[in-house]
Amino acid sequence: MGRPSFLFSALFIGLVTFVPSQSPEALSFTATVDRTQAFVSDQITLTLSVIGEGLGNVPEPELPPLNDFTVIRRNSSSSAQISFVNGNVTATKTWNFIYILQPNREGSFTINAASIRHEGETYATNPIPVEVMPAGTPPGSGAGAVPQQAPA
Numbered sequence: 001m002g003r004p005s006f007l008f009s010a011l012f013i014g015l016v017t018f019v020p021s022q023s024p025e026a027l028s029f030t031a032t033v034d035r036t037q038a039f040v041s042d043q044i045t046l047t048l049s050v051i052g053e054g055l056g057n058v059p060e061p062e063l064p065p066l067n068d069f070t071v072i073r074r075n076s077s078s079s080a081q082i083s084f085v086n087g088n089v090t091a092t093k094t095w096n097f098i099y100i101l102q103p104n105r106e107g108s109f110t111i112n113a114a115s116i117r118h119e120g121e122t123y124a125t126n127p128i129p130v131e132v133m134p135a136g137t138p139p140g141s142g143a144g145a146v147p148q149q150a151p152a
Helices: 004-015
Strands: 028-033 038-039 044-053 069-085 088-103 105-110 115-118 121-124 129-133
Touching: 044 115, 105 115
Parallel strands: 038 129
Antiparallel strands: 028 044, 044 088, 069 088, 105 129, 115 121
């Protein structure tokens, strides 16, 4: 490896390795669903996102009781963004915990707050209302994929 490539690699590794951990105030924990209206036969994607500077591994969030839904699948992913602006290094990491929910019956439901504990602090999402209609409901009567984020 040539000297410039080695120096660049060493600098990059140094930046990634020595980014200081931020205080818990830098953490964001949100819940979103891909739809707030669905049919009984539909699946709803619930995404819990944890975003923070200097964030390492985080535990899987604690889901609220989901008595009106069945968790069909769950998955997680993470991504990192490193910015170097005016001599300041910022490393932001995002963890997404994705749950595919199947409604058990029709009705108006609330996906209550999920929570996560990180560095001694507990964070919670806002509840999300969901309307589930019978499978035979005619098109155009309100069901559809309407992305919805819990209000702040």
